[in-house]
Structures are given as C-alpha cells and as structure tokens.
Amino acid sequence: MNRSCVSCLKSMVTALIFLxxxxxxxxxxxxxxxMIHSRFASLIISFWPIYPANTLVVTGTIVTCVCFLGVLGGMKENRCMLITFFILLLILMLVELAMACVFLVYSREIDTYFEGDLMRSLETYRQSSEEENRTLKDDFDAVQHLFRCCGVHGMEDWKDNIPISCCSVDPCDISIHDHWQEGCAVKLRNWFARNYVSTGAGVVTMFIIQLICLCITIPLTCHIHRRGLGYQ
Structure with missing residues (x-):
C-alpha cells in the first residue's frame, strides 16, 4: 500500500469516526x-428505558467516548488505540442490536409496565394531600391537558376525585361533567412510539456509520502493524 493510499485511508477513517x-x-x-422540556418523566418510574430521553443520553455518551478514542488512534496511527476502538465499537453495536431485539420481542411487556406506572402515578395523585407530590401532580395535569385525555383508561379511574385538568371546557364546571372521555394510556403510548420512530432512524444512521468505521479501520490497523507503529 503506497503512502498516498495510506494517507487517504487515514483521513477517511478519522473523518468518519469524527462524524x-x-x-x-x-x-x-x-x-x-x-429531559428539560418533557413533563412526563415523573410518571414513568419503574421501567426507565422506555423513556426516550434516557436512552438517547446513555447511548450518546458511550458513542462519544468510544469514538474519541478512535479519532486519537487514527490521527496518531496508534494500533493499540485503533484495536481498542474496534473492540469497543463492535461490543456497542452488538448491544444496540440486542436492545432493538428486546424492544421488538417484549413490546407487550413494555406496554404493561407503561400502564402500570401510569396507574401507580394516578393512585398517588388521587390519595395525596394538596401539598404532596406536586411534581407528579403537575406532570399528570400537563399530560391530561396537552393530550385532551382523562385518567389512564378513562375518567372512571379517578372515581369521585376528578381533577380540573380533565375538563374539556374553560371555565371548568365539575358538576356538569364536561370531561375528556378518552384515557391517556393510548395517547401517551402513541406519543412515545412517534418519538421512538425518530430515535430509531437516528440510531440506524449511526449504526451504518459505525459499521463503515469498523470495515475501514481493519486495513489501516494492519498497515500500521506492518510498519511497526503499534504503540507509538
């Protein structure tokens, strides 16, 4: 492999890893x-991975750390760094595939966790005093107002303690029973599904870039090894 090809390959590896x-x-x-702008985090308490923001932050942090190692290895032509980057990135890709399979296979169980969390949040809201659990109450009221829904499966979940956020008219009159009839579980589940579509598209794009990085890292690492620059 001549020097121009090596230089081109090195630049390509570094650019892709930096991307x-x-x-x-x-x-x-x-x-x-x-995380900052969403009002739904406090309602999902037992199965945090279904909340898209958490998944994005954890995945992004790991990717940036691994790719930083790869950028350094490519710029310095350090075989040790590149091999470490290759192994860590391969493990990360396998974990991403495993997570995707888990979400596909156990989607119904995830829905069960989802509805269970909402029901526990509703019961906490219903049984709390005026000053208790203000964050949870504000979040549940925001969900009902934003999605025009009431309760988890319907207004019957609140029994005789229906909050004002269930009202479908303004000003609200509880005695007239002008409430949203549809429950929030379905609407929130659809909202999370739309978020996961965009999140999934980003993860697929990143997965393709990672795969290309793995493929072109191998010949550069072999060339560096032949030149004896493995640990410089």
Whole structure:
C-alpha cells in the first residue's frame, strides 16, 4: 500500500469516526433537551428505558467516548488505540442490536409496565394531600391537558376525585361533567412510539456509520502493524 493510499485511508477513517463522534454528541444534546422540556418523566418510574430521553443520553455518551478514542488512534496511527476502538465499537453495536431485539420481542411487556406506572402515578395523585407530590401532580395535569385525555383508561379511574385538568371546557364546571372521555394510556403510548420512530432512524444512521468505521479501520490497523507503529 503506497503512502498516498495510506494517507487517504487515514483521513477517511478519522473523518468518519469524527462524524460518528458528532452524531453521539448530537444524540446527547437531543436527550438533554427532551429531559428539560418533557413533563412526563415523573410518571414513568419503574421501567426507565422506555423513556426516550434516557436512552438517547446513555447511548450518546458511550458513542462519544468510544469514538474519541478512535479519532486519537487514527490521527496518531496508534494500533493499540485503533484495536481498542474496534473492540469497543463492535461490543456497542452488538448491544444496540440486542436492545432493538428486546424492544421488538417484549413490546407487550413494555406496554404493561407503561400502564402500570401510569396507574401507580394516578393512585398517588388521587390519595395525596394538596401539598404532596406536586411534581407528579403537575406532570399528570400537563399530560391530561396537552393530550385532551382523562385518567389512564378513562375518567372512571379517578372515581369521585376528578381533577380540573380533565375538563374539556374553560371555565371548568365539575358538576356538569364536561370531561375528556378518552384515557391517556393510548395517547401517551402513541406519543412515545412517534418519538421512538425518530430515535430509531437516528440510531440506524449511526449504526451504518459505525459499521463503515469498523470495515475501514481493519486495513489501516494492519498497515500500521506492518510498519511497526503499534504503540507509538
């Protein structure tokens, strides 16, 4: 392999890994943005991975750390760093595939966790005093107002303690029973599903970039080994 080909391959490896690093940084920023602006986090308490923001932040953090190692290895032509990057990135890709399979296979169990969390949050809301669990109450009221729904499966979940956020008219009159009839479980599940479509598209794009990085890292690592630059 002549020097021009090596230089081109090195530049390509470094550029692609850096692009992957930027994707990871963007994923972290997107996850943090969702955490700050979303009002639903306190309602999902027992099975946190179904909350998209958490998944984005964890995945993005791991990707940026691994890709930073790969960028350094490519720039310094360090075989040890590149091999470590290759192994860690391969493990990360396998974990991503495993997580995708888990979500596909256990989607019904995830729905059960989802509805269970909402029901526990509703019961906590219903049984709390005026000043208790204000964050949870504010989040549940925000969900009902934003999605125009009431309760988990319907207004019957609240029994005789229906909150004002269930009202479908303004100003609200509880005695007239002008409440949203549809439950929030279905609407929230659809909202999370739409988030996962966009999240999944980003993960697939990043997975393709990672696969290309793995493929072109191998010849560069072999060339560095033949030149004896493994641990410089």
């Amino acid at each position: 992957c690093w930027l994707c990871g940084a963007f994923v972290i920023a997107l996850g943090e943005f969702q």
